[in-house]
Amino acid sequence: MQPGFLANGRKGKRKPRTRIVDVQQPEESGPPPSAIVASTPSSSSMPTTSLVVLPAAPVFMRPPRLAGDHKGIFAKMAADPNFRLRFFTPPDNSFVFAYWPDIKHRLLARPDAFTPLSSPARLPFEIRAVPGKGMGMVAKEAIAPGALIVRERPLLVMPATVPVVYEATLNGMSYMPEDVRSTYLTLANCLPKLSQMSGILNTNGTLLDDMPGQLDDYCGVFRNIARVNHSCRPNARPRWDADLFAGELRAQRAIAAGEEITFSYTSTFLPSAERQDILSHKYHFTCKCILCSLPPALLAANDQVRTYLGDTVLPSVMFGPLAQRGMKEFLDLERMLEMGADDSPTLWRPLARELTRRYCAEGKRAMAVKWARKAMEMTLVATGTDGGWAAVVEAPEKTDAWRSPGGGT
DSSP, X not given: OOOSOOTTSOOOOOOOOOOOSOOOOTTOOSOOHHHHHTTSOOSOOOOTTSOBOOOOOOOOOOOOOOTTOHHHHHHHHHHOTTOOOEEEOOTTOOOEEEEOTTSHHHHHTSTTXXXXXXXXXXXXXXXXXXXXXXXXXXXXXXXXXXOEEEEEOEEEEEEOOTTHHXXXXXXXXXXXXXXXXHHHTTSOOSOTTSOHHHHHHHHHOEEEOOOTTOSSOEEEEETTGGGOEEOSSOSEEEEEETTTTEEEEEESSOBOTTOEEEEOSSOTTSOHHHHHHHHHHHHOOOOOSTTTTSOHHHHHHHHHHHHHIIIIIHHHHHHSOGGGSOHHHHXXXXXXXXXXXXXXXXXXXXXXXXXXXXXXXXTOHHXXXXXXXXXXXXXXXXXXXXXXXXXXXXXXXXXXXTTOTTTTO
C-alpha cells in the first residue's frame, strides 16, 4: 500500500438494537442495519416508544497541519536535553510507537487505549498477488457498504518530521519484536534510494490524526491496510481511531467477491493529470484504474465534474445551510456524484442526511429509508459508528422529522 503521505512529499488537496417495524417492505432493498453495524459501536439503541431524533448534520473542520514546522521541534530539542524521541512497546509486543514527550500518558489515559480489538470473526479478504501491482487485498466474499473489512493496530508509528524521521526509523527497529520486524520488512518500498526501513515507512505510512497533545504529525504502517493498492475510484476507505490506537478499513460501496479492495492515495476531487503527477512523484507509478483508463473525452468530462465538486460544491456543502437549498440542487448533486464516480462520504453524508430529512417531512417512507441507509453507510465509513442512523432506517416514521417540514433541522 502506498496511501499518499510521504513525510517529505507533496500532498494533494485536500465508527442491542430493536426491530420496531414490519420489514416486509419490497421497495426497501439492502441488508438489514444489523448486518452492517455488527460489532460496531452505536448510539442508536433506544426504547421503541421513544421519538427518534434525526442525527445531526456532519460538522466539517479544517484540522491544522503540523508537519513542516520542524524548526519548532528542533528548537525544543536544543533547549531541553530531555526532549528526545522515545519508544514504547505494549505488553503484547504487537507494535512500536515512537513519540515526542507528553503524548504517551495522554494516550494511556484514554479508557479504550490498547484494549483488545474486535474485528470481523472471519476476515473477508486475502492478501495475494495482483497482476501488475504486486501484492494486494482481494475480497473473498461480498462486502456491504459501510461494513468493517479489518481493524488492526499499526506495526510502527512515527512522527512525520523530516529529517528526524529517518534516524528515528533506524533507531526504532532495535525496539521492534522479531515477528513485527519480519512483517514490516515484507512491505513494499518504492524509494530504494532511502534505507530499507525509511523507504518502507515513506511508502506505506498513513497519516494519523487526533493524536493527543501532538507537536507533530504522525504516520503509521499497518500489517494488512498497507497491502491495499490505489484506485481513483476506490471501494474502501481507511480511518484512524485514536481512542483504540488502531486503524480500520471499511467498504464505501458494495464490493463483490474476487474484487480487489482499494482506496485512493490522492484527493478524489483532483483532475486526472494532478492525480497522476502526485502518484508519479511520490510512488513512481502511473495509475491505470477504471477511471484513468477512460477514453479521453469521457476522462475530460469526469475531470470537469470532479473539479467542480471539489472547488465549488464541497465548500458550499461543508459550510453552507443545506436546509435552504432547493430539492433540484440535491438531485443535481446526486447525479454529479454518480457521474464523477465519487463514493466517499465527504459529500454523500450531508446529501443523504438532508434528503432523509426532506423525505421524512413529506412522509415518503421508502425514500426516507433509502437515504437513511446511505447516511448510515457513509457515517460508518467516516466515523466507525452508525451515528444513530440504524434507528432511522428501522423506523423513519418515528423520527422528529416525520411529516414535520421544520423537524430534524
